[in-house]
Amino acid sequence: MKLLLATNNKGKRDEIQSLLGDLDIELVTPADIGLALDVAEDGATYAENATLKAVAFAEASGLVSMADDSGLEVDALGGQPGLHSARYSAKPGATDTDRRAYLLENLRDHPRPWPAHFHCTVALAKPGGKVRLAEGNCPGEIIPTERGNNGFGYDPIFLVPELGRTMAELTMDEKNRLSHRARAVTAARPLIMALLRGK
Ligand code: ITT
Numbered sequence: 012m013k014l015l016l017a018t019n020n021k022g023k024r025d026e027i028q029s030l031l032g033d034l035d036i037e038l039v040t041p042a043d044i045g046l047a048l049d050v051a052e053d054g055a056t057y058a059e060n061a062t063l064k065a066v067a068f069a070e071a072s073g074l075v076s077m078a079d080d081s082g083l084e085v086d087a088l089g090g091q092p093g094l095h096s097a098r099y100s101a102k103p104g105a106t107d108t109d110r111r112a113y114l115l116e117n118l119r120d121h122p123r124p125w126p127a128h129f130h131c132t133v134a135l136a137k138p139g140g141k142v143r144l145a146e147g148n149c150p151g152e153i154i155p156t157e158r159g160n161n162g163f164g165y166d167p168i169f170l171v172p173e174l175g176r177t178m179a180e181l182t183m184d185e186k187n188r189l190s191h192r193a194r195a196v197t198a199a200r201p202l203i204m205a206l207l208r209g210k
Pocket of ligand 1: 017018019020023052064079080081082083096097129162163164165166178190192
């Protein structure tokens with residue numbers, strides 16, 4: 012039984028591989044099967060974008076595929092960058108570092124604290140079949156100075172209040188105990204097994 016991890020983001024892929032590593036299935040990446048696919052994420056919701064990615068990868072590979080659409084929602088910015096988290100920047104070719112700097116620039120005139128949460132929706136698609144969804148959230152707070160070198164994206168400026176550490180100061184195992192992605196993928200586990208068993 013094979014599950015294709017339908018993402019081009021290495022940070023996400025590593026986390027999902029660790030979260031599902033104990034299941035009795037083979038996790039394959041697009042690179043493993045020589046598949047390069049860049050899906051236009053023009054849906055209006057996380058669920059729509061996750062579905063677009065999962066279906067495109069499932070149809071291109073013939074494998075049951077799992078995609079993740081996720082984002083950071085900052086209260087003071089009315090939920091931005093949200094769906095646009097991966098592309099949130101004023102300049103083309105921006106890196107994760109540029110996007111964190113841009114977010115902090117936009118927050119500068121707002122009084123602290125800056126509550127925020129990460130959201131993740133995962134979509135599971137079987138070629139020619141129906142799509143199943145699961146979701147997870149993780150609350151926290153944006154801080155003005157980067158801390159930690161682990162993780163990816165906005166992790167260095169996302170504080171997990173109960174631990175007093177940023178996501179980038181957590182090991183992957185620690186992040187995988189509480190993150191939005193961990194919650195969504197954990198909720199998806201029975202759906203994955205049912206789909207792979209043809210149910
Ligand atoms: P794929 O579409 O190929 O999966 P992507 O990075 O484009 O990769 P998204 O469209 O779902 O994925 O964008 C999610 C963005 O939200 C991601 O690039 C980060 O900037 C941010 N993000 C999501 N989860 C995160 C996490 O766990 N830690 C830090 N930032 C995260």
